[in-house]
Amino acid sequence: MAIDMLGKRVKRVEDQRLISGAGRYVDDIKLQSMAHCAILRSPYAHALIRGIDTSKARLMPGVLDVMIGADIPYNPLPMAWPAGGSAGLRNNVNTPRALATDSVKWTGEGVAAVIAETPEQALDALEAIVVGYDPLPAVVDAEKATLAGAPQLHENAPNNIVFEWAVGDKAGTAAAVDAADVVVRQRLVNQRLIPNPMETRGDIGLYNPGTDEYTIWMSSQTPHIQRLLLAAFVMGVPEHKIRCISPDVGGAFGTKIFTYADYPIVLLASKRLGGRPVKWIEGRRENYQATIHGRDHITYLEVAGKRDGEVTAIRVKTFANLGGRLSTIGPGIPTTLYARVLSGCYRIPHVYAEVVGVYTNTVFVDAYRGAGRPEATYVIERAMDLFANEIGMDRAEVRRRNFIAPEGFPYENPSGLGTASGGAKIYIDSGNYEPAMDKALEMAGYAGIEKAKAAARARGKYLGIGQSSYLEVCGVAPSKWIGAVGEGWGAAMWESANIKVHLTGKVVITMGTQPQGQGHETTYAQIIGHELGIPMEDIVVQHSDTQGTPFGYGSYGSRTSSVGSTAAIKAAAKIREKARRYAAHMLEASVEDIEVEGANYFVKGSPEVKKTFQEIAFALDLAFDAPEGMEPYLDETAYYDTPNCTWPFGTHVALVEVDEATGQVELVRYVAVDDVGNKINPMIVDGQLHGGIVQGVGQALWEGAVYSDDGQLLSGSMLDYAIPRASWLPTLELDETVTPSPVNPLGVKGVGEAGAIASTAAVANAVNDALKPFGVKHLDMPLTPQVVWKAMQSTKGAQA
Amino acid sequence: MVAHVSLTVNGKPREVDVEPRRLLVQLLREDLDLTGTHVGCDTSQCGACTVHVDGKAVKSCTMLAVQADGTTVTTIEGMATAEGLHPLQAAFWEHHGLQCGFCTPGMIMAAADLLARTTEPTDAEIRHAIEGNFCRCTGYQNIVTAIRAAAVVMRTGVAAPSGAVQGGM
Numbered sequence: 015m016a017i018d019m020l021g022k023r024v025k026r027v028e029d030q031r032l033i034s035g036a037g038r039y040v041d042d043i044k045l046q047s048m049a050h051c052a053i054l055r056s057p058y059a060h061a062l063i064r065g066i067d068t069s070k071a072r073l074m075p076g077v078l079d080v081m082i083g084a085d086i087p088y089n090p091l092p093m094a095w096p097a098g099g100s101a102g103l104r105n106n107v108n109t110p111r112a113l114a115t116d117s118v119k120w121t122g123e124g125v126a127a128v129i130a131e132t133p134e135q136a137l138d139a140l141e142a143i144v145v146g147y148d149p150l151p152a153v154v155d156a157e158k159a160t161l162a163g164a165p166q167l168h169e170n171a172p173n174n175i176v177f178e179w180a181v182g183d184k185a186g187t188a189a190a191v192d193a194a195d196v197v198v199r200q201r202l203v204n205q206r207l208i209p210n211p212m213e214t215r216g217d218i219g220l221y222n223p224g225t226d227e228y229t230i231w232m233s234s235q236t237p238h239i240q241r242l243l244l245a246a247f248v249m250g251v252p253e254h255k256i257r258c259i260s261p262d263v264g265g266a267f268g269t270k271i272f273t274y275a276d277y278p279i280v281l282l283a284s285k286r287l288g289g290r291p292v293k294w295i296e297g298r299r300e301n302y303q304a305t306i307h308g309r310d311h312i313t314y315l316e317v318a319g320k321r322d323g324e325v326t327a328i329r330v331k332t333f334a335n336l337g338g339r340l341s342t343i344g345p346g347i348p349t350t351l352y353a354r355v356l357s358g359c360y361r362i363p364h365v366y367a368e369v370v371g372v373y374t375n376t377v378f379v380d381a382y383r384g385a386g387r388p389e390a391t392y393v394i395e396r397a398m399d400l401f402a403n404e405i406g407m408d409r410a411e412v413r414r415r416n417f418i419a420p421e422g423f424p425y426e427n428p429s430g431l432g433t434a435s436g437g438a439k440i441y442i443d444s445g446n447y448e449p450a451m452d453k454a455l456e457m458a459g460y461a462g463i464e465k466a467k468a469a470a471r472a473r474g475k476y477l478g479i480g481q482s483s484y485l486e487v488c489g490v491a492p493s494k495w496i497g498a499v500g501e502g503w504g505a506a507m508w509e510s511a512n513i514k515v516h517l518t519g520k521v522v523i524t525m526g527t528q529p530q531g532q533g534h535e536t537t538y539a540q541i542i543g544h545e546l547g548i549p550m551e552d553i554v555v556q557h558s559d560t561q562g563t564p565f566g567y568g569s570y571g572s573r574t575s576s577v578g579s580t581a582a583i584k585a586a587a588k589i590r591e592k593a594r595r596y597a598a599h600m601l602e603a604s605v606e607d608i609e610v611e612g613a614n615y616f617v618k619g620s621p622e623v624k625k626t627f628q629e630i631a632f633a634l635d636l637a638f639d640a641p642e643g644m645e646p647y648l649d650e651t652a653y654y655d656t657p658n659c660t661w662p663f664g665t666h667v668a669l670v671e672v673d674e675a676t677g678q679v680e681l682v683r684y685v686a687v688d689d690v691g692n693k694i695n696p697m698i699v700d701g702q703l704h705g706g707i708v709q710g711v712g713q714a715l716w717e718g719a720v721y722s723d724d725g726q727l728l729s730g731s732m733l734d735y736a737i738p739r740a741s742w743l744p745t746l747e748l749d750e751t752v753t754p755s756p757v758n759p760l761g762v763k764g765v766g767e768a769g770a771i772a773s774t775a776a777v778a779n780a781v782n783d784a785l786k787p788f789g790v791k792h793l794d795m796p797l798t799p800q801v802v803w804k805a806m807q808s809t810k811g812a813q814a
Numbered sequence: 815m816v817a818h819v820s821l822t823v824n825g826k827p828r829e830v831d832v833e834p835r836r837l838l839v840q841l842l843r844e845d846l847d848l849t850g851t852h853v854g855c856d857t858s859q860c861g862a863c864t865v866h867v868d869g870k871a872v873k874s875c876t877m878l879a880v881q882a883d884g885t886t887v888t889t890i891e892g893m894a895t896a897e898g899l900h901p902l903q904a905a906f907w908e909h910h911g912l913q914c915g916f917c918t919p920g921m922i923m924a925a926a927d928l929l930a931r932t933t934e935p936t937d938a939e940i941r942h943a944i945e946g947n948f949c950r951c952t953g954y955q956n957i958v959t960a961i962r963a964a965a966v967v968m969r970t971g972v973a974a975p976s977g978a979v980q981g982g983m
């Protein structure tokens with residue numbers, strides 16, 4: 015009998031190759047006669063292109079081809095998620111071309127591409143291309159870009175406005191704000207981040223002149239969607255003539271969801287070379303200018319309520335910087351994925367949000383780990399602290415008084431998650447917020463915090479504590495809701511799985527999802543081993559290649575464990591059912607009398623009269639004795655469209671110490687209590703939380719993409735952008751509560767983004783708490799020594 | 815112009831003709847097909863390219879191939895022996911010290927350098943030793959755990975149980 019691995023800390027299957035240097039990332043792939051591509055990028059943030067002279071570059075050693083925008087017949091890249099959901103809403107859409115033609119909108123926008131025998135020759139030749147630019151004034155700040163007199167980026171977008179979108183009850187919220195005992199107002203900046211997966215992007219294009227087919231190897235989270243978008247919107251090539259392969263992906267965090275200009279460039283380049291493969295690998299500095307950034311909101315917050323701690327209304331106006339042209343789902347992030355979950359885990363009766371999407375002369379902004387939900391969590395969790403401080407109530411107590419009660423589910427929040435015509439609904443289906451908060455506070459020593467603060471003072475440190483009680487939304491769905499409200503990809507959100515059982519009893523699972531380090535090859539094998547009663551070592555998990563895998567929407571938005579796993583379970587159920595029918599035939603019993611236990615199929619009441627799964631697979635594959643009407647072979651595909659999202663939650667608590675002399679912030683302890691439902695592999699869950707938490711801590715304390723006023727990216731390399739290092743961090747302390755999700759059979763929710771969603775607010779709240787003795791109410795992130803020290807100096811010194 | 819480089823890589827003598835501007839990491843990846851050593855940046859920050867040159871951890875993107883002439887280089891591909899995985903490789907696996915795996919080869923090489931110098935490192939020493947190696951996936955926690963565990967194995971020959979179970983391969 016196979017050991018059931020579901021729910022266990024199983025060592026990952028994929029690690030064998032990754033710890034041995036045998037992983038295969040795009041840049042590790044070498045094809046016969048491969049040529050190399052390099053892309054010339056604009057040094058100006060905003061300019062008209064007068065002309066491009068490539069004649070010298072063409073004569074450089076090894077150069078095979080040079081392309082400019084005019085050489086590329088393809089359409090502009092698609093934008094698949096306009097801000098939606100209300101009548102008459104207008105999106106003023108401008109998306110990137112493969113290469114800019116008449117103007118550039120940010121430093122780093124691609125202008126020309128060189129194809130050469132070696133990468134070095136391609137880079138050398140870039141320097142020989144002469145581009146005539148007429149520089150224009152630039153604007154990088156989303157709020158300033160909407161003001162009169164600001165430089166204008168696009169003719170169809172007056173005042174640089176992409177859209178003005180609103181959700182919630184405007185009048186009701188206004189009345190609640192007016193009637194409140196207390197209203198706290200604060201401007202909050204959620205700074206721009208550079209996601210920094212350790213593997214940059216890259217691709218290899220290969221055109222087959224014999225079949226007129228295109229293959230692209232890409233470091234992507236969404237090979238199927240890329241095939242669809244490239245075919246339907248960019249290249250005008252039928253979908254079945256494109257094949258997308260995503261090999262090992264070295265981290266992604268959202269950045270590798272999208273359609274990028276280099277895809278059509280390498281494919282066209284290969285065609286122009288008669289079918290030689292063409293590789294493009296993004297440099298790190300290039301990654302900072304060619305791959306999406308995240309966050310970048312300016313929010314005017316009003317939080318209103320009663321002196322007894324009840325929050326009665328939240329109203330925000332948010333300027334969301336979307337960059338110089340729109341990335342694939344850029345507008346969807348600050349609308350649906352942000353404003354619709356703004357009230358988090360609180361029962362706030364009135365919520366109203368206005369979001370202005372704005373063009374600026376910066377890199378496009380799109381989904382970065384958490385995508386909208388970290389921004390929402392930051393707003394609501396700062397709001398809770400600001401409100402508590404204003405009314406002089408304990409910050410945890412204010413949260414406690416406003417939590418949706420455990421008996422308050424299903425809960426439809428007032429910013430409109432539940433509403434859709436046609437009966438499709440999204441609502442918060444379950445939760446139990448207090449136990450997670452209590453556990454986290456207890457672990458963090460919240461009760462004794464005043465004593466600890468005094469002790470820290472004696473050492474020249476200001477101790478601060480901050481919490482973040484977050485609500486996450488995983489696996490945004492169902493397709494029906496997305497279709498009804500006009501929000502989402504403009505595409506469905508189901509997932510697929512195929513299971514094949516070979517004659518020898520070995521099993522191949524083929525998934526439409528696409529890992530980037532999450533260990534899918536392990537977790538799906540755990541699940542299917544459990545479902546079919548077979549050992550994990552008899553299972554192999556495949557994905558990542560549009561040829562031979564069922565269509566799938568890929569992996570992002572923490573959707574794999576809830577949506578993908580359920581598709582896999584459905585496929586396994588079909589396999590089991592067919593095996594059961596065949597077992598009945600073999601055992602000369604009726605199907606109803608066959609019971610299944612693990613891999614054993616036996617006649618009810620007589621477990622000794624049995625056939626094993628492997629025996630059944632063998633016989634059914636041979637089909638020497640198949641009954642009339644039964645197809646040979648065990649091969650089943652299932653598609654799963656989840657009826658609702660899943661709703662992880664939890665409380666994270668950060669303790670920081672601020673150095674009196676330098677303003678240096680040290681994260682001294684970090685406690686996280688998360689409820690992600692049941693766990694397929696707790697070791698992998700912990701790993702996802704660790705990584706997410708540290709990314710969020712990075713935003714609170716160190717990270718930030720900085721542009722000069724004229725649009726130069728000052729944090730333009732890893733030298734200038736502060737990625738968290740091992741020595742800056744304490745050991746994270748994790749614990750859990752478990753409230754299984756009611757929407758899927760495993761009771762799982764998803765965990766890819768929870769850490770990043772929760773941690774930024776917890777740490778920011780802690781630093782602001784530490785600075786309370788200085789009269790500080792709010793400081794914007796990143797809370798670097800410079801920011802903190804300045805704030806400490808601007809007051810007369812600590813009052814405590 | 816072509817320069818000739820003779821070096822020993824993972825125990826094998828190698829002779830390579832390179833352009834003078836070729837970096838050691840390019841020699842390893844492009845000329846010798848040792849693609850386990852990765853490139854994560856262009857400013858010598860990330861450490862994904864860390865290898866051992868004459869026994870010391872070096873970021874192979876900071877060294878010209880010609881500077882490696884006459885040296886002995888070990889890459890991640892040279893860490894396992896006939897007896898099996900290096901204790902660091904085994905510990906990274908056992909303790910989930912990797913997710914996407916892109917930083918992992920460099921991380922293991924940096925850690926091996928530490929453990930050659932210090933047999934009983936504290937967590938602070940471990941965190942300091944891998945300061946020049948970025949990992950964006952793991953938050954470093956399980957990497958630190960893995961290095962600590964590998965140190966114990968290398969010192970005592972015994973691995974402490976982690977609670978993880980072996981799945982299929």
Ligand code: FES
Nearest residue numbers: 855858860861875
């Ligand atoms: S490639 Fe980043 S340090 Fe060498």
Ligand code: FES
Nearest residue numbers: 913917949950951
């Ligand atoms: S495991 Fe992905 S960067 Fe470290």
